[in-house]
Amino acid sequence: MFQILLLLGSLLLHEQASLAAPLVKGNCLPTCGGVTIPFPFGIGSGCFLDEWFEIFCDESTDSAVPMLKKPNLRVLNISLPDFQGEKNGMISVSLPIINSPNGTCRGNGSSTPVSLNGSHFIFSESRNVLTAVGCNIVVLLDDQKSAIIGCRPGCKDDKVVRKMTCSGSDGCCHITITPDLQAFAITFNHEKGSAKNQCEYAFLGDRSKFTRSTPDFNKLKASGHFPAVLEWGIAKSSRAASEIYKHGDSYDCSNFSFNSAYPKAMPFLQCSCRRGFTGNPYIKYGCEDVDECKGPTDPCPGRRKCVNRRGSYDCVDGSKIIKFPLLGLLLESELSSPQDNVEKSKLFNSKDLEKATDNFNEDRILGQGGQGTVYKGMLTDGKIVAIKKSKVRDKGKVEQFINEILILSQINHRNVVKLLGCCLETEVPLLVYEFIPNGTLYQYLHDPNEEFHLSWDTRLRIATEISGALFYLHSAASIPIYHRDIKSINILLDDKYRAKVADFGTSKSVSLDQTHVTTLVQGTFGYLDPEYFQSSQFTDKSDVYSFGVVLIELLTGQKPISSSREQEERNLATYFIILMEQNHLFDIVDAQVLKEGKKEEIALVANLARRCVHLNGRNRPTMKEVAMELEGIRKLQNPSGIQQNQEDRGTAESYAAVFSSSKSNIDRDAITLLDVQPLLPSATW
Numbered sequence: 001m002f003q004i005l006l007l008l009g010s011l012l013l014h015e016q017a018s019l020a021a022p023l024v025k026g027n028c029l030p031t032c033g034g035v036t037i038p039f040p041f042g043i044g045s046g047c048f049l050d051e052w053f054e055i056f057c058d059e060s061t062d063s064a065v066p067m068l069k070k071p072n073l074r075v076l077n078i079s080l081p082d083f084q085g086e087k088n089g090m091i092s093v094s095l096p097i098i099n100s101p102n103g104t105c106r107g108n109g110s111s112t113p114v115s116l117n118g119s120h121f122i123f124s125e126s127r128n129v130l131t132a133v134g135c136n137i138v139v140l141l142d143d144q145k146s147a148i149i150g151c152r153p154g155c156k157d158d159k160v161v162r163k164m165t166c167s168g169s170d171g172c173c174h175i176t177i178t179p180d181l182q183a184f185a186i187t188f189n190h191e192k193g194s195a196k197n198q199c200e201y202a203f204l205g206d207r208s209k210f211t212r213s214t215p216d217f218n219k220l221k222a223s224g225h226f227p228a229v230l231e232w233g234i235a236k237s238s239r240a241a242s243e244i245y246k247h248g249d250s251y252d253c254s255n256f257s258f259n260s261a262y263p264k265a266m267p268f269l270q271c272s273c274r275r276g277f278t279g280n281p282y283i284k285y286g287c288e289d290v291d292e293c294k295g296p297t298d299p300c301p302g303r304r305k306c307v308n309r310r311g312s313y314d315c316v317d318g319s320k321i322i323k324f325p326l327l328g329l330l331l332e333s334e335l336s337s338p339q340d341n342v343e344k345s346k347l348f349n350s351k352d353l354e355k356a357t358d359n360f361n362e363d364r365i366l367g368q369g370g371q372g373t374v375y376k377g378m379l380t381d382g383k384i385v386a387i388k389k390s391k392v393r394d395k396g397k398v399e400q401f402i403n404e405i406l407i408l409s410q411i412n413h414r415n416v417v418k419l420l421g422c423c424l425e426t427e428v429p430l431l432v433y434e435f436i437p438n439g440t441l442y443q444y445l446h447d448p449n450e451e452f453h454l455s456w457d458t459r460l461r462i463a464t465e466i467s468g469a470l471f472y473l474h475s476a477a478s479i480p481i482y483h484r485d486i487k488s489i490n491i492l493l494d495d496k497y498r499a500k501v502a503d504f505g506t507s508k509s510v511s512l513d514q515t516h517v518t519t520l521v522q523g524t525f526g527y528l529d530p531e532y533f534q535s536s537q538f539t540d541k542s543d544v545y546s547f548g549v550v551l552i553e554l555l556t557g558q559k560p561i562s563s564s565r566e567q568e569e570r571n572l573a574t575y576f577i578i579l580m581e582q583n584h585l586f587d588i589v590d591a592q593v594l595k596e597g598k599k600e601e602i603a604l605v606a607n608l609a610r611r612c613v614h615l616n617g618r619n620r621p622t623m624k625e626v627a628m629e630l631e632g633i634r635k636l637q638n639p640s641g642i643q644q645n646q647e648d649r650g651t652a653e654s655y656a657a658v659f660s661s662s663k664s665n666i667d668r669d670a671i672t673l674l675d676v677q678p679l680l681p682s683a684t685w
Contacts, residue, residue, distance in 0.1 A: 023280045032057035033064035038080055038280050040240070041091075049282075050240045052119045068093060071114055071121075076227055080280055081272045088231040088268070090124065092206065095228040097220070100134070100188040100200035105221060115183040120235045120268070123181040127229035129174045129207045131166060134200035138189040141202075143178045151175040166210070177204065204228050233268025241269045276311030285479060346421035348432055352380060353387055353423050360389065372428075376435065384435040385420060390428050404431065407481060407504040415469035417492060417502040436500055441491035445553055456597035458497060459554040460605070460634055465499035466491060467627040470547060473501075474540045474623050479509045482538055486546035487527045487560070488553050508538070526560025526572060531617045541617035544626065548612025552576050555606060557590035573613040580610055604633050 023038040024030045028047035031037060032055065040049030043066075048054045056069040066075040074094040081089045096110040116122065132139035135155035142148045151173035153166075166172035177184075186202050205226040220226060234241045273279055273287035280286035292299055292313040293306035300306040300315035307314045356377030357364050364375045372390045379385060408419035423430040441462065444454050454462075466486075473481040484506045492500040506522055523532070527549045529542035549560050552572055560572045569575040579588050585606050586594060593602060608629055614620050621629070 022283050022286055025283065029057065032066035035066045035075055035077060037066065037075075038078060038282075039286075040234075040282050041078055049234075049243075050238065052121070071116060071119070073114065074225070080282075081233075082278075088233060090127070091121070091230045091232055092227055093230060094225040095204055097201050097203040097224050097226060098186045102188070102200075104197050105199040105201055110224070113184055113186060116230070117183045118235075119182065120238065120240070121182070121230040121232050123177060123184075123204055124229040124231045125177055125179045125181070127206055127208070127231075128177055128204050129210070130177055130202060131172065131174055131205055131210070131226075132202040133172050134188070135171055135198055136191045137200055138191065139173075139200075139202045140187040140189065141175075141177065142185045142187065143181055144183050144185060145178075147178045149175055149178060174207075174210075231268075234271070236269060274311060348421050348423040348430070350423050350425035350430075353377065353426075353430055353432070355380070356385065357387060377432075386433045386435050388431040388433065390430070402429075404504045404507070407507045407509065410479065411473070411481070413469055413472045415465045415499050415501060416472070417500045433502075436492040436502075437495050438493040438497060440489050441493060441499070441550075441553075442487070442489040444493070445488055445557055446559055453592060454497075454554075456593050456601075459593065460597075460601070460630070462491070462493075462497070462499045463551055463554055463605070464627065464630040464634055466501060466547065466550065467623060467630050469499070469501045470543055471623040471627040474543070480540075482508045482540060483543050483546075484508060484538060485523060485527075486543055486550060487524055488550050491550065524560075529617070530615055539617060540623065541620045544612050544620045544623060545617070547623070547626065548609050548620075549573055551605065551609040551612060555590065555593060555602065555609065556588050557593075558588070576606075577610060577613070580606065601633055601636075605630075608633075 023036065025039050025042065025047055028039070029037065029043040032043060037043055037055050039047070040053045041055050042048030042053065043055045043057050052070055054069045055075065056067045058065040058067055067073065068075055068091070076092040076094060077090075078092075079090045095114060098110060098113055099105045130139075130141050130149070130151070132151055132153050134153050136152075138150055138152050140148055140150035152168065153171050153173040154169045155171045156169070166174050184204075188200050188202075199221065201221065203226050206229050209227050271281045273281045276290055276292075277287040278290050279288045289308070289310050291308045293308045298306060299313060304315040307316050354360065356379050357375045360375055364377065366374045366376050366386060368374070372388050375387045375389065377385050377387045405419065405422055408417075417436060418434040420432045420434060422432060443449075444452070448454075470483065470486070473483060481504075483501065483504065485503055486501075490501065490503040492502050494500055523529075523546075527546040529538070529545040531545075532538050532542045549572065552558075553560065556572070556576070558572055562570055562572065565575060569578065576588060579585060585603065586599070589602060589606075608621070608626065612620055612626065
């Protein structure tokens with residue numbers, strides 16, 4: 001049993017790491033001719049930052065060749081910058097050899113050097129050298145700013161050695177180039193007595209490619225090119241730099257800074273992943289954690305175990321964890337190092353939680369649900385908490401337990417229930433949450449308390465808060481999250497009746513470029529997206545559908561599934577659409593809503609709910625659009641939206657057909673019908 005738990009723990013804790021961080025934008029081509037093309041470079045319209053980063057993939061030959069389009073250079077490799085600019089971005093290119101205009105060289109060289117003026121590139125001073133080949137000549141490089149450098153290749157008997165070491169006396173010499181070089185001119189000056197009509201040439205080249213055995217200068221002369229290295233960043237004066245500053249949240253940079261290695265006249269904007277992360281900082285969510293524990297050497301001395309965590313690692317004594325050794329170590333590292341903007345969770349001591357709940361006394365039970373039992377507890381500092389005890393014997397519940405820790409540890413939103421920590425020292429895992437005193441939205445809608453009724457204003461505020469939380473999960477969290485179980489019983493109400501989205505056991509983190517997750521169909525009838533039910537593909541619009549059902553509950557006070565209605569009307573979403581199409585909206589609206597709300601406002605919310613539960617997910621709004629529209633309705637700033645959208649007459653019948661069709665290829669037994677027992681206290685607790 002423990003082996004299963006350890007395996008589940010390992011897999012789930014590394015679920016995010018297994019999502020490959022994107023290197024390119026959207027659906028852009030990631031490679032050409034075996035060369036990876038990371039953004040800000042790109043192939044095709046909309047795939048590169050500006051014209052200097054455009055790559056043309058030349059497929060006119062047998063093997064595709066990537067070309068840096070504007071300077072017309074063949075690309076051999078592109079690397080991204082390391083942490084905080086300790087190493088700049090590099091691009092290896094094939095640079096033409098410069099032939100002497102008075103020489104006799106035959107080959108594919110050039111008489112004009114490449115110019116990078118106005119670009120985001122410089123010739124790397126640390127990686128390149130100027131190499132000159134000839135006999136008893138002086139080759140000068142003018143950086144066209146303030147410096148001229150050169151070297152003199154000498155020869156014996158006026159003959160260039162075929163394979164030379166560039167010692168200066170074998171017909172070849174090296175010299176280091178000037179810093180910040182973007183353009184240059186080459187001059188060949190002959191000494192008195194030097195041989196005429198000889199082959200003379202020079203080139204900038206990657207010093208690492210120049211060894212005792214290479215290059216063969218005859219072959220080099222014939223090819224006319226040699227590998228060189230360019231350093232790249234974002235030029236300060238460029239329009240691209242302005243765009244990055246303006247839209248900084250679209251990138252994964254730990255910070256933007258100008259590299260001080262360059263003079264003030266031409267600084268580069270540096271964008272890099274945080275320490276302990278690697279990847280492409282020029283794309284949102286492009287940086288991923290480096291697993292230091294998988295390196296060639298063990299960073300932890302003695303018997304201490306290396307445990308990777310986000311951005312770093314810990315050396316931990318595994319004997320401290322009793323029941324779930326590996327799982328405990330992994331969770332301890334994960335919870336102790338959340339994102340910078342997330343409050344730290346903690347590992348609780350089992351004895352403290354036993355004391356807090358009076359040894360899990362049945363009198364302390366707040367509720368029971370599909371994942372476990374929730375107890376009310378008071379910690380030693382007097383803080384009231386809710387403690388969920390997992391049903392560990394069901395391995396699926398353990399998987400949901402671990403998943404909930406991972407999801408909630410990276411969320412920080414006022415309308416999402418806060419995970420305070422967990423305990424792994426007991427026979428069954430325990431989760432510790434903030435205590436939410438006023439129960440669930442389900443209770444107030446379907447088991448109303450005579451002492452408190454949800455007013456129209458409160459319902460509208462709650463709807464706005466839920467939509468804001470879902471918008472955050474879909475778009476603003478560090479990694480996009482699909483909740484996958486939005487329903488009124490999973491909406492908790494705090495002491496001021498503010499909404500708190502809860503129960504993330506079945507939630508899924510997704511990479512930025514993912515449009516859906518394919519899973520076994522799981523959810524609650526009445527809230528289940530018909531498209532998801534048929535395809536097993538859950539999208540962000542599936543959460544929108546479930547929210548739409550909750551919105552209809554708020555409007556009508558009716559349950560999502562009711563046996564008191566006719567067969568085709570038992571599904572609340574279907575019944576709601578039928579009445580709207582018949583212009584009988586106000587026949588189903590809750591009496592208190594009709595009494596307190598303006599009909600124009602009610603119609604606007606009903607219209608929005610109808611769009612949310614549209615049978616076709618593409619026609620549903622995003623959670624951002626929903627949140628903005630509800631906020632607008634609350635502020636009475638959306639009077640133009642009063643008219644109801646006209647939908648096809650067959651919509652309601654289509655809903656009923658989806659769930660009643662006997663031809664569905666989805667196994668009905670595969671659907672998990674989560675119970676509707678409240679997991680947190682009733683209003684009378």
